[in-house]
Amino acid sequence: MFDYIATTNELQILLADLSAASWVALDTEFIREKTYYPQLCLIQLATEKRLVCIDPLTINDLSPLWAWLQQPNLLKILHAGSQDLEIFYHLSGQVPTPVFDTQIAAAVLGLGDQLGYGRLVESLLGINLDKSQSRTDWAARPLRHEQLDYAIDDVRYLKQIYPILQQQLKALQRDQWVYKSFAKLTDPSTYTVDTRESWKRVKNNQLLKPQQLSVLRELAAWRESEALHKNLPKRWLLSDDILVDMARMRIQKLEDFKTIRGLKDETIQQAGAQWLKLIQTGLKLPASEWPQPTRRRTLDAELALLTDLLMVVVGQQALHYNISPQMLATRPQIEKMLIEQRTALSEDWRGSILNEVFEAILAGKKTLAVNQQKVLLQG
The missing domain is CATH 1.10.150.80 (HRDC domain)
Structure with a gap:
């Protein structure tokens, strides 16, 4: 069962009831076909005790909700949350923080890169989600119960997935890897438009x-x-x-x-x-x-060989951490890094695995060796 919040008074009562919550699973439904900004049509949230759909089309003042989401001691759990956070930033002028993105966590754990919510639920909980309402016009009112039930599934299982991923991250000592990616998600500059x-x-x-x-x-x-x-x-x-x-x-x-x-x-x-x-x-x-064309520059023979070498490093590290090599780095990404004369691949979790190794290899402080048909890093 879930609650449907459609008035300002109902929202105030809900937020008072949730004042002691330490985390909330969040999702939104929106449409964007006819507007520059997404039109927020529904907000789904789940805490330890509550499942709730909030109707932003019938509530005149959502500022109490934005203030509640800004609490630094309230962890916001999302899946592929950048679009949801963009909506919150546009409507409130602030990005809720801190956050935990289950799609990023799944990638760090080697479960799949940009894994969809349905596949993650199936993988971790063995549940196949209903997809019959995926073409819903979320701006239409009234919404039918089956549409709302479909929408609430996006947080019903999200709150179950979070502790599983968190436990696995800690067990593998990878919980620190995700923080830079989460920080970028909550950086307002991520959602600020530079027209130039x-x-x-x-x-x-x-x-x-x-x-x-x-x-x-x-x-x-x-x-x-x-x-x-x-x-x-x-x-x-x-x-x-x-x-x-x-x-x-x-x-x-x-x-x-x-x-x-x-x-x-x-x-x-x-x-x-x-x-x-x-x-x-x-x-x-x-x-x-004048701006300069963004044409792809070609590698000379030496950089091409160096790319081959670093791709071996990617494969070696991927094997070590049991993560797909394609999730760590692609050949074009490494080529771009070398052309731009950088030694660090990225600032997200992938960089946590590869940056120091790449820097050591490129500086000659580490080398690759083969022992009993295994590729090893030495130095």
């Missing part, structure tokens, strides 16, 4: 020359700002293909926009003058301020 960097996420930007990228940066920043302001999906304003075409072409007057496929006359009349200014801004910037 949005050009990097435009599809096919690597096809443009540096000055064209300068134009793209201005146009992409405008699109991002407009989407934020109007709370609309970016693609509804301008598609990536249109942005790239605008940046590639030498557009000098409004009529030039009409040659771009998919760009409507009405849109040109509304924003064309602004686009022209942005294009001129991008073109007039000095070459020293």
Whole structure:
């Protein structure tokens, strides 16, 4: 059984009842098809004694809930929680902390990289979750009991999974590995939008020359700002293909926009003058301020050999910790690290396993040896 909280008074009573809780399992249901920000439609939570669905569409003031979630002595347990935390940050201006993400914990334990919640529940509890309500329109009201029961399963078993993962992490002495990843999840900068960097996420930007990228940066920043302001999906304003075409072409007057496929006359009349200014801004910037293409650099023969060596190290460490090599590091990740002249792979749990070893290998302080058909690290 679970409770359905739909009024401010019910929420206040609930939070008073949960005031002594030391942990809470959390999940949300949301839709994002027609908005820039996710529209929060349902909040599910579970404590030691309570299972609850909170309806944010019928409660006018959720600030008491945000304040409760901010308590530093209340551990928030989530699975693949970045989207949930993004929603909380957008609505409250703060990221709940501390957190425990069961997907990250499962990866550290070698159960699978980016393992889905259903597979994790099946693996640890032997329960197959009902998937019949996965296409629910969570913004529709009223929600049927079977829909709410489907939603509450996301925390019903999450609170059972947490102690199992926590115990296994401690038994393998890997509980320290997850903290950097958890800290990144609760860093507000993770969810802060930098409009000036949005050009990097435009599809096919690597096809443009540096000055064209300068134009793209201005146009992409405008699109991002407009989407934020109007709370609309970016693609509804301008598609990536249109942005790239605008940046590639030498557009000098409004009529030039009409040659771009998919760009409507009405849109040109509304924003064309602004686009022209942005294009001129991008073109007039000095070459020293142009963005550089994000094309993949190639390795020379020596770095290619070094990549081979480090991939052996990855395999050796993966075998040692009983974790899939693909979960630790891929060849492109190591190539990127070497090209950028770094010795550390990452700042998350993977770095806890590989960074010191990589640094020692690259500094010549450790070597690989073979003994009885086993690869060993020496030094």
